[in-house]
Amino acid sequence: MLVMVSRDCEPPLAPRLTVDDLARTPDDGRRYELADGRLEVSAAPTGLHTRAEHRLGWLLTNAAPDEVFEVHAGPGVTLNDARTSHRVPDLAVIRTAEFTLPYQTRPPVLVVEVLSPESIFRDMQRKRDEYARFGIASYWIVNPSLEKPAVSVLRLDGGAYREAGQVYGTDVLETEESFPVRLVPEWLVADGPWKAAIGGGADPAAGTGAVAEG
Helix, strand or coil, rough: CCCCCCHHHHHCCCCCHHHHHHHCCCCCEEEEEEEEEEEEEEECHHHHHHHHHHHHHHHHHHHCCCCCCEEEEECEECCCCCCCEEEEECEEEEHHHHHCCCCCCCCEEEEECCCHHHHHHHHHHHHHEEEEEEECCCCEEECCCCCCCCCEEEEEECCCEEEEEEEEECEEEEEEECCCCEEEEEEHHHCCCCHHHCCCCCCCCCCCCHHHEE
């Protein structure tokens, strides 16, 4: 038997949300983002995620030239003119001259995402594509694992990211991009004198190798 279904019975498509709608989300510590007008909600980060985010933010803040760059934790970044794509990276390095309100509408020079179990696909696939389309020159992905902490460095090349380096454990990431930074992934999460050792300086066990990122 053939059953005819009237289009009048089809549910209406939900309207696409914009950044204006984010003002109605609760202030509950979770992260509210937009993907092509659809709301995505992430749990508040905990544990090693927050430790790695704090320590890397500290390192970048101390390395960035004053009055030229600013390091922001959890800034809202609106990625398109329609204002239907909006992300909240864990960290972003922004040129002070290109800082915008209430959300960032110009590409940061660097964004950082710290992986959580539920964010791996989003951070490594969808956000990778979105950040590249927006023109963010550098994207770092941090794995805050006690067993094998790692930092992957992606650089924009021809409208897409290419992997410029991946550093594990006690190896040293060295980059001159935007400003000089040295980073030992182990000290993003390990107990001990992290402020002295995170740049590969004071701890004799740190810095067994080096990876230069152009």
